[in-house]
Amino acid sequence: MTVDAVLFDLDDTLLEYEQNSRDVLSASFDRTGIEPFFDLPDYLARYDEFLEPGIGVDEQRANCFAAIASEWGYGEETGRAVADAFAEIRDHSRVRYLPSAAETLETLAGSHALGIVTNGSPAMQRTKMAALRIEEYADAVVFAGHDAPAKPNQEPFERALSELDSSPRHAVHVGNPLETDVSGAKAAGLRTV
Numbered sequence: 625m626t627v628d629a630v631l632f633d634l635d636d637t638l639l640e641y642e643q644n645s646r647d648v649l650s651a652s653f654d655r656t657g658i659e660p661f662f663d664l665p666d667y668l669a670r671y672d673e674f675l676e677p678g679i680g681v682d683e684q685r686a687n688c689f690a691a692i693a694s695e696w697g698y699g700e701e702t703g704r705a706v707a708d709a710f711a712e713i714r715d716h717s718r719v720r721y722l723p724s725a726a727e728t729l730e731t732l733a734g735s736h737a738l739g740i741v742t743n744g745s746p747a748m749q750r751t752k753m754a755a756l757r758i759e760e761y762a763d764a765v766v767f768a769g770h771d772a773p774a775k776p777n778q779e780p781f782e783r784a785l786s787e788l789d790s791s792p793r794h795a796v797h798v799g800n801p802l803e804t805d806v807s808g809a810k811a812a813g814l815r816t817v
């Protein structure tokens with residue numbers, strides 16, 4: 625089957641933050657004057673529990689920090705204050721391509737319709753794409769959770785393919801993690817990487 629369209633996830637597929645997340649968390653505790661009571665692995669271990677359709681990453685993180693704070697006896701508001709600081713300190717323009725991602729886009733752009741299907745607010749995700757000039761390669765961009773329900777819902781994939789005049793049989797989605805990107809794209813009938 626000929627593939628005429630390739631969809632990509634953004635975060636940790638095409639790009640990653642330059643700022644180390646552990647440093648951002650540490651700076652968030654500093655800024656709020658709260659003694660650090662959890663570390664990055666504690667957050668990452670529970671990240672998936674707080675994935676919800678239609679919820680952006682800042683809200684998801686705040687819900688996670690609130691739950692951790694509550695369990696440690698600090699109260700939810702303390703967790704939310706740290707999460708607010710985290711969102712302020714995190715600089716969405718400080719991103720870099722993952723190895724070979726730029727070359728992949730450059731190569732495929734000559735022969736395939738390319739789309740971006742990303743969970744996250746348009747402002748945040750556009751800032752990242754602008755920093756790396758990704759929109760120059762993208763013939764369609766869908767901000768899932770805003771333009772359509774969040775991945776793993778299949779609608780954002782279908783919307784991107786519709787904009788590219790393609791169909792699931794002729795398209796591939798490249799993304800992570802398994803739970804949102806692979807499950808969602810498979811549900812929409814695409815092959816996945």
Ligand SMILES: [Mg+2]
Pocket residue numbers: 633634635636637799800801
């Ligand atoms: Mg990703």
